[in-house]
Amino acid sequence: MADSREVGEKGEEIAPLPPHSEQEPGRTAGFVIVGGGIAGVTCAEQLSALSPDDPITLLSASPLIKSVTNFRQVGRAMEEFDVEEKTTGALQKACPNVRVVQALVKSLDTDKHEVYTEDGETFPYTKLCICTGGQPKLITKDNPHVIGIRDTETVQHFQQKLANARRVVIVGNGGIALELVYEIEGCEVVWAIKDDSIGNTFFDRGAAEFFLPHLTAGKCEEKKPLKRLKYTLTESSVDSPKKGETAMGGALGPDWKEGWRMKGKQDQVAHQVHVEYQCEVQEVLTREEFNRLGQAAEHFPGTSRAEEQNVADDWPVYVLLTNKRLYGCDFVVSATGVVPSTGPFLHNTQFCVAPDGGLRVDDHMHTSVPDVYAAGDVCTASWEPAPQWFQMRLWSQARQMGSYAAKCMVADRDGEEIDLDFCFELFAHVTKFFNYKIVLLGRYNAQGLGKDHELLLRCTKGLEYVKVVLQAGRMQGAVLIGDTDLEETFENLIINGMDLSPYGEDLLDPNIDIEDYFD
Template sequence: MFCFLLKYEVEGCEVIWAIKQKSISSTFVDPGAAQFFLSSLNKDKSKEEAPSKRLKYTLEDDKYLASSTTKLGGALGPDWSAHLHMTGSMQTSHQVHVEYLVEIQRLLSPEEFESAGLSESCVPESFICDKSWPVYVRLTNDKVYGCDFIVSATGVTPNTDPFLAGNQFSIAEDGGLKVNDHMQTTVQDVYAAGDICTVSWEVSQHWFQMKLWSQARQMGVYSAMCMVADDQKEDIQLDFCFELFAHCTNFFNYKVILLGRFNAQGLGNDYELLLRVTKDLEYIKVVLQNGRLQGAILIGETDLEETFENLILNQIDLTPFKEHLLEPNIDLEDFFD
């Protein structure tokens, strides 16, 4: 997601975006939603700053912090660039060119580039060419681009190695530390949360684990509650945040909300999709199975998140209303109140 957001946040630069999938950000959204975003790739950024309603955490000076040179902050989140100035030397806002279905084949120094007798691919024509770059990239489609620096986004891999020596942790298939519904690992008094852990309990029908800052924060809060409850010998129920997958962020200045099985994860082929798309305004996709809402992608100011969240949790049979579910002139919130 960081690499996805960076394409929009950086200004005054030319960006070559090389991805190995057929569409941008396929981890989060379907090709249809990716197509909706493409028109925003090279648009000027809005100068308006919307107010942030997310929780903020600050560090106060104390004895420990005074002796430490490193202050650890919270998870990345959608506000990571709020106080950063990322502007290059170009007069235009930014330009982005996407190369699909490719990976990096080789990195070359200027000397290697010259000795190999290669020439730089110059697409689109408006991009700078015939310049000496500090590094060159050869892609698997044999195109070669020069650049000032490279940002590599390779996904999330649990970094468990520092904790394994001498400890009998149970490790999941993805390499994470297995945790139970109290966020406890298989080592006594050791809890784990966030990207390093993998849940091993039987999850809710509409929740699944995804390596996201929002889930990491929820797990961290719930882990603290479990620690206190276990220390005081109190019973604690699984937090409600594990009942329904929900993630809210911003892509290209659009509000993006992912709910439930938003890409029909785990539903097989027995489902149907309903779409409502208004160019440059909104993209709405709902996933239905047996007439019941299982997930949704909401892009833009749709004001449907609360209604769809309740419909997923309540599992109301929507078959009689299916044909009118996404009609813009119907107030779903009042209808299902």
């Protein structure tokens, strides 16, 4: 992947771009989308619906694309949908003016309005949308025993390694890490996180305490019917792979582990997780480097030093943490987030790149290059956001951005005005961890609110956890864990900005049917 260096001035405002650019006479050009994940496929489908007579080309690194199915608008900002992995023919059948080409993008000539692929093909465009997603941010790329999990192929690789594993070290505190520590059985798990509580990306310390018993307890096999928003796969990465590497497919979401066997080598080990808090990986060591280091490896809690010594020099890889603890393991899962896949688009172009490596886009999904748009994990929203919205590289926002980008591309081509989509008025994401439905709304962790806010909490051990963030008497965000059925009511209260001061703590009184009260 190319170096994500910033092009242009940091913080530079993206100037409005011209609505249309003329192509050379005789050239066949239309809409071109790069990326076969949620953002790219949603963009193609929306373009086909809005502009059924124009040619649309979707360039995908994978022969399979990620298609949204069973879409349903739940609230004003919340959506429900499933994602299926389909062949390219399914999209072309549903959208006759869409042509799907399996190809890796090599470079882009923004002056000529042309995209070049690794196999030598040229694709001219009138409007281009980059939806290449992100790639795992590995703690090291130099050790074959360190893997990332991003798409179906990497899950297969993980499953193969896990089948013969006695111990795994998981690094990271996001969604993939949370799923792994809950699902893995038959294997010791050492979980290294840089925070003082688990799930810091999604939860506060109180919610983390609610989940802690599930780290050591057996998995709940009860399959409850969940009224929840299902997000699974996102955008595909089509960066040109380095020698010996392959391009990655669409990212994984909360349902990625369904149907996969997450069992290690030790049948007698059910569910064993040890958490190392407030630490990061200092160094990943080979067995030879470990022997030269001369430091004793830690034994897994619950095992004796004698038992550990029997295998102390038998691990293929060792992890030295910043808290000076050293663990041997069969392999390491690096689940420390993703970096935007901008590689082939930063050569000989004038893209403005945000500090996080994403392509800067304005409130019409324009990049800083005329007629080039971006959506999903590859982009960074650079407009002034609504008070209760912020960007978070999630499957839900990939779909929303892809759909909105298509609307903007057609409006710009036709010289029409378009308002910012309502989905950018409120952050809303629903997922599932530890077999609980999780709903996150607005500034759910009081992000950016300073100290001038208050929290209302309701917790029933093992059943539900509800947190409301208030500022000046108005709801700014909420965390709902469990089947609370409060999400639509809270969504409306946040959007409407109703003064809730008169209700005080009664707002979360379980004896009051708040849903009917504010209906």
